[in-house]
Amino acid sequence: MNAAASVPGQALRESDRAALRLLVGEAVRFDEPMAPKTSMRVGGSAAAYVTLGETDRLVALLKYCTQERLAWTVLGLGSNVVVKDEGFPGIIVRLQGGFTRVEVRGTTVRAGGAAPIAAVCREAAKAGLEGAEALVGIPGTIGGAVRMNAGTKVEIGELVRSVELVVAGEDVRTMTLPAFQYRSSNLDRSAVVCAAELALHAGDRQAVQARLREHIARRNATQPLELPNSGSVFRNPPDDFAARLIEASGCKGMRAGAAEVSTKHANFIVNRGGATCAEVVQLMTRVQKTVKAATGVELEPEIQIL
Ligand SMILES: Cc1cc2nc3c(=O)[nH]c(=O)nc-3n(C[C@H](O)[C@H](O)[C@H](O)COP(=O)(O)OP(=O)(O)OC[C@H]3O[C@@H](n4cnc5c(N)ncnc54)[C@H](O)[C@@H]3O)c2cc1C
Known part of the structure; x- marks a missing residue:
């Protein structure tokens, strides 16, 4: 897929x-x-x-x-x-280990490839640095975020100044200003992000911390975080939202076995207990067909099937 x-x-x-x-x-x-x-x-x-x-x-x-x-x-x-x-x-x-380190130097944050995004946002906030707050609720690592150009109001690509990489078969190298597009980067598939430098700017520590709390609260209110899920299943098509199209096509609550289109957020599939990957994929295909029939739009998966 x-x-x-x-x-x-x-x-x-x-x-x-x-x-x-x-x-x-x-x-x-x-x-x-x-x-x-x-x-x-x-x-x-x-x-x-x-x-x-x-x-x-x-x-x-x-x-x-x-x-x-x-x-x-x-x-x-x-x-x-x-x-x-x-x-x-x-x-x-x-x-793991050394790859989870986060260091703040002036307005730059250097984060290991395995550092959780939330930890990076919290360290930045502690140092009174702003720019990364909107990313705090993304439950991935810096490496995964750079690969996917993860984001919401801000995409991580807007903050990345350089990345330290190991490309398979080669030694470590630094890449300055990698290129990013919506939910993708120009990193070679065989590149592993060991660390990234994020350029932030000085702000008010308390205001930054308050914004972190607001972002987390908003996610708790709008996403089905009480059940296992992989975040947004489909990419947003140009000038529209996958969630809007899925909901308008009547897919909320659609099921394949124990995989269900969330009734809280239509672009999430939740595992209601004991779902299989085949059920998730089957449900994704049904949603794609239903949305295509109802709206003419072909949804593309955002999640990766390994
Ligand atoms: C509840 C929930 C909410 C989410 N909200 C958002 C959101 O708002 N915005 C958003 O963009 N995404 C969101 N996501 C999706 C996901 O969190 C992001 O894509 C995240 O960046 C993935 O990071 P990860 O470490 O989990 O990567 P994984 O899922 O483990 O891997 C994702 C991809 O990155 C690659 N990768 C992982 N680590 C590295 C590395 N060190 N070097 C190179 N490649 C690597 C993997 O090979 C894979 O191709 C959400 C997911 C969930 C479950």
Whole structure:
């Protein structure tokens, strides 16, 4: 459904298991269930799941993936991704440890690729820096946000001054002012964001903190956060809103098994308990068909199916 969710390649072989143990030791787990690591809580296992906190180990792992032509991807907090029920046949990498660091230097915030967006917004607010408040309720990491150009009133791309990357098969490099479009960036699919520098500006600490609270309150009031979900399922078409079209087409409350179009926010699918990825995909297809028949608009998925 979304071709860019992973770097295509071979499935993990028996020989890769031993090689990965040598390369990253205890940091690799095999046949690791992914549902608990994604916000929709559906889907199968990763053939290999590697958690890393250091750039040199990431470089080494991605060189191995490239050499062996293995399928791999990087996962942030899994808030925009659902994993297929049959699982992911290659390696899923997750950054942690040193990659979660957030540092404020003047009006610049340097945040690791695995730093939660909310933590970055809170650190910025503590330092009296404004510009990132609207992003506080996005439940992902800086790496995922840069890849997706996540945003609401502000898109993260408007704030990013530079990113530190590891492109598979290469060493670390810095990219100044990457290009962003609506919910996408020009980052190579095989690039992992290790850190990003955000340019903010000086403001009033209390006012910034009050705005964080307002943004969180607004989300709590309008989004079905009490049930597992992946945020907006479809991209907004030009000059319109996917939620408006879905609601106008009568899809609110539509179900496939335990997957349901939220009655609170029409562009959310919620997992009412025990849903499968197949049910989520089936429901997405039904919504797309219904909206197309009712309005003529073809909705494009925003969430990525891995
Ligand atoms: C309740 C809810 C509300 C949401 N609201 C919004 C919103 O207002 N605006 C919005 O834009 N999105 C929203 N989202 C979607 C999601 O939170 C964002 O897209 C977020 O940026 C994804 O970050 P993540 O760390 O969870 O990435 P994941 O979902 O884990 O991954 C998303 C993509 O980013 C890639 N990726 C992850 N980490 C890295 C990295 N370090 N380097 C390179 N690529 C990486 C993955 O490979 C994948 O392609 C919402 C989701 C939920 C569940």
